[in-house]
Amino acid sequence: MVWTWRFESADGTAVTPEEDGGTFASRGDAESWVGEVFADLADQGVAQVTLLEDGRQVYGPMSLHP
Template sequence: MVWTWRFETADGSAVSPQDDGGTFASRGDAESWVGEFYPDLADQGVDQVSLLEDGQVVFGPMSLHP
């Protein structure tokens, strides 16, 4: 299984941050990464993220704003 994040603006349009985290071997690794880098992502115009497992959304979209 491969875990990745999809990054979007508030209206659902795709956005590409400078660091997208690449791929992760586990959901926990992916969630830890976004937990650490969400302020940087928000500064780059990412409003929400969705977690994908092998290309299928399993969680989200989740807002990066309070």
């Protein structure tokens, strides 16, 4: 299984941040990574993220703002 993040602006438009995270071997690794870099992603114009498992939406969109 491959875990990835989809990055979006507030209106759902795709955003490509400098740090895209690549792929992750586990859900925990993916969630830990976004937890560590969410402020940087927000600074790069990412308003929300969606977690994907093998291209299938697991959850989201999840806001990166309080």
